[in-house]
Amino acid sequence: MATSKKYVYILFFAICHLLSAQNSQEKQLLKDIITSLEKKHDVKFSYAVEDLGTLSITPPKDILTLQEAIAYLNAQTLLNFKMLSERYVTVSTVNKKIAICGYLKNAETNEPLFGATIAVVNEARGSTTSVDGKFTLDEVSPEAKILISYIGFNSEFFQAKELFTTGNCRTINLQPIREDLEEIVITKYLTTGLQKVLDGSTVLNTEEFGILPGQIEPDILQSIQALPGVESSDESIANINVRGGTNDQNLMLWDGIKMYHSGHFFGLISAYNPYLTEKVTVTKNGTSSEYSDGVSSTIKMETKNNITNTFSGGFGFNLISADAFLQVPITEDLEVHISARRSYTDVFNTPTYDQYFDRSFQDSDINTNNTINQAETSSDFVFHDYSAKILYDFNKNHQFRLSFISIDNQLDYMESTVNTSNEASSRISELNQRNIGASGHWKAFWGDKLTTEFSGFYSTYEVDAVDYTVETDQELAQRNEVIETGVKLKALYEITDEIQLRSGYQFNEIGILNRTRVSLPFFDRIKKDVLWNHSFFAEAEYYKENTFVRVGARATYFQQFDEFRLEPRINIRHKISNQFSVKMLGEFKNQTATQIVDFQDDFLGVENRRWILANNEDIPIAKSMQGSAGIEFNHNNFLIDITGFYKNIDGITTAGQGFYNGLQFVDATGSYRSYGVEFLANKTADLYSAWISYTYSKNEYTFDQFTPATFPNNVDVRHSVSAAFNYELMKDLKVSLGGIWRSGRPFTQPVAGNETVQNGNFTQVNYDEPNSSFLDDFKRLDASVSYAFNIHNNIKGTLKAGVLNITNQRNVINRYYEVDSEDTSRAKRIDNVSLRMTPNVSFRVRF
Structure with a gap:
């Protein structure tokens, strides 16, 4: 019996010792720890009571010296502990720099997010997440604002001190933007900044874009040619072929503006400045019913759309052009983004310019007109583009965006000759090509389920050429003009977390003019066509775990032809295992504006394409039917x-x-x-x-x-x-x-x-x-x-x-x-x- 009591006492004291040890590791008030250190080391800590407040930390363990204690407190808190002398220690919050870290994950799937942007607001520094979603940043002010953003997910702001850690890094869960259903399937596709999303389209994030062979900038239309099935048979971005289609069969949208011109230097350089174009989405098939035209593909370019309250920008130059861009916050709810680019080829030439010039003009009047006696020729070529965007948030539920873009190519070509009477004669030919557009978007959130967006755009494309022939003193003037306006109202309703409905109405008016005028003998021909289109679209999207389905249709009424066309769409993706996925896509589309190519009636031999409008007779409405199916292995x-x-x-x-x-x-x-x-x-x-x-x-x-x-x-x-x-x-x-x-x-x-x-x-x-x-x-x-x-x-x-x-x-x-x-x-x-x-x-x- 005595022996049993002995074992009970031993067990009791062991439990008490264990509890005592456990309690010793519990957090204590910092001011109590400081008081203990003052007594132990006979020093005085100088601090403001409000700085310590009720701050608690795990007390130091096995600390032998005061210096070790100071180092421990600096590592465990956001305060700055500094020894002034052997007897005095100051405690402050001034000039404290900390290290932050975290793991970024998808809030719904718990998968790590690779390639996300971690930016210090108002500072040109930041980081990106690794394959396991981790990020780190050193030497950050505790009060600094940290912006965490990722394509297809809601951005989050934190104060740096919220991410300060002395042990395990904090896990941060980002919520997907359900409206766009841009669940990332492949986070690093070919290179950093290219991503494959759930509906099979490919997204190019220009800000995070990596490096591609031969490219010195994230040239939008050059970069997408790295994708399978997208190439240019003559290496010109003015002739991008998607699965065998012609360039005019690609619907190009810039902030919702339908663009009719794509390249500078007549096809060798993208006309869209990448430094404000944040995201480019390329869809080869299975397009959302929200979009029509583009019977071959859809290339959707979007500029930055979030107000960051951060002044930032940049500038640069290459051997062809120079550019600059700025993001300027006006108020908390108002921000302006601007960019500009201009070539300096009219000032001096570079080896790059010489190669581009020879490639672009090798088969034009500029390089082939060698029949004039004692002729001298000269040419000046310059291009520029500008873009601007106004971002205004009425409140957290209502956003307004206004965008503007201007693209311009100008070529002047002079011929001088001496006739048989030894009289000098010279004429200047010129070519101007431009695309100007504007769009406005009002987006409204009506509770958790319903989102609406009302938008409108205006786009005008012009190519004007005046070609003088010195021998005959003949002037040939040509003009191709496209003017299109459109309005769209769409609504997104989230029935459940897995099912969404999208529907809307769109109206477009497009007019195309072609004019040819000859001075000798006099001839003047003008042809102008106008077409009105009314479209209704609807689609349902289902996404849960391993299955994504989008089914929809678009009905278009061509008012001048009194004709309806129906365009069904389908997009299915199913993950059959952790490594294998299957996909099936299909669509019907119609297109009314196309380009003709005329080598006999071109613009100075440089630009031989001109837009025309369908008349449903000798120029029919183009219609497409396409389908695709495939399998993916990803491990x-x-x-x-x-x-x-x-x-x-x-x-x-x-x-x-x-x-x-x-x-x-x-x-x-x-x-x-x-x-x-x-x-x-x-x-x-x-x-x-x-x-x-x-x-x-x-x-x-x-x-x-x-x-x-x-x-x-x-x-x-x-x-x-x-x-x-x-x-x-x-x-x-x-x-x-x-x-x-x-x-x-x-x-x-x-x-x-x-x-x-x-x-x-x-x-x-x-x-x-x-x-x-x-x-x-x-x-x-x-x-x-x-x-x-x-x-x-x-x-x-x-x-x-x-x-x-x-x-x-x-x-x-x-x-x-x-x-x-x-x-x-x-x-x-x-x-x-x-x-x-x-x-x-x-x-x-x-x-």
Whole structure:
């Protein structure tokens, strides 16, 4: 019995000792800990009572010296403890710098968010989250405001002291923006800043954009060509082909404004300044029913849309142009964003300009007019673009946005000659090309379930040319003008967390004018068409766990034709395991405004495209039907994506295809059919990313009036391979190397042994079957390097260099024939070649 009592006492004292030890680790008031240290070390702490308040910390353990105690208190609190002497210690909040960290996760799936932006407000510094969602920042003021943002999620603000930690980093859960359903499927797609979202579209985040081979800026329309199925058969962004479509079949929206012009330098540089264009979404199929036109694809560009209350900006230059942008807060609820860019090619030339000039004007009046006796020519080319945005929040439930953009290309060309009487004569030809647009958006949140948005836009595109012929003193003036206005009302209603309904109404008025005027002999032709469209759209979206479904339709009434067209849409994605997902997409679309290509009636031989409007007779409304299906494997940041697609576009015209053969003189309507497979393998990590893509595509015309009725499309590129490797050599030094190989596009040869024929008083080339021959393969190797550095605490600099076509490969991108002036029985071959080796360098400053 005594022995039992003994064991009970031992157990009792053990429990008491355990509880005592546990209590010793409980937090205590800081002022009590300071009092204890004062007695132990015979010192005096000087502090304001309000600074300590009721602050509690875990008391120091096994501290032997006063210095160790001071270091411990500095690490555990946001206060600044400093020894003035052996007897006095001051406690203050002045000039305290802390380290912060955290883990960023999706609030709904608990998955880490990679590539999110962590910014210190009013300071040009920040960080991004790693693959596991972690971020760290050192030397931050406790009172600093920290902005955490990620595409498709609501941004969050914190004070730095809320993220201060001495142990485990805080976990922060961001809520997805349910309105856009932009759940990220792949966070780092090809390179940093490219992301694959749930509905199959690809999002380019220009602010976080990494590095691509040969590129020295996040050029919007150059960058999207890294995507499988998106390329340019003649390396011009004015001719982007998405799954075999022509450039005019891409719907381009900038802040809701329909844009009719895409490139500077006649297609070699994107006309959209990337430094205020925050997000670009590329959709090849399965488009939301909210959007029409663009029977081939939709490219939606959006500028920054949130008020940050932060003054920031930047400027930079490369070997072609200089630009600047600013974000200026006016009040807490009002902010203005502005950007501007201008070339300086009219002041001096660079090697980059020389290569661009030769590529752009190699087949124009500027480079080919060598028939004038004792002629001298000169040319000046300049481009510029401006954009601005006003952001105003009436309150947390009502937002207003007003956007403006202006894009301009100007070319002046002078010819001087001396006649037989030794009299000098000179004439100036000029070409002006511009696109101006404005839009307004009012967004309202009516509780947790209903969101509405009312928007409107205005867009005008003009290309004017005056071409003087010195020999005949003839003036040719041409004009192509597009004016479009539109209004849209849409509503989003969230039935449950998984189901949403979107519906709305849109009205568009579009007018297109074409004018040609000749002075000798006098001729003046004006053609103007106007069309009104009324559209109603509705769709339902379902997203839960592993399944996403979007089903919708768009009904459009063409008022002038008294005709309805229905456009059904479907988009399905299902995750069948942790690694495998399947997808199926389909859509019908219609398009009324298209471009024709006229090599005989062009603008100085530089711009040969002009917009026209459907009349539902010889120019029908183009309509598309396309579907795609595929499977994805995604594991440990390794992606394999295989997608098969089929697309049929009906209602195309020969005038819109740019034939370099006898078909350019024949008016006919027909269709084209494109089908194939896209393959992508992509591996990403913290320090590198690598990918290889392959696209097989067969693209054929069908024109019943011709023999043969079916033949290869002008942009029929059967095989296309793209590969690249990006590597971060050190924290701020990145390199990128990559290449493109694709089979040559088709062309038409003259009939062998009978190359020309007589047609009345004219001799013309006698062409063989259309597009029955193919150019040699296109090959190009590119490289880039980027170095970022701190200029000052709040100012960052970036230096980039890139080289396109390192091997100086001579790629023929187009071939056609004309009658040889010296021997009219022969056809002379004309080859257009791609850019030769083209270096470029950029320097940028952000603050």
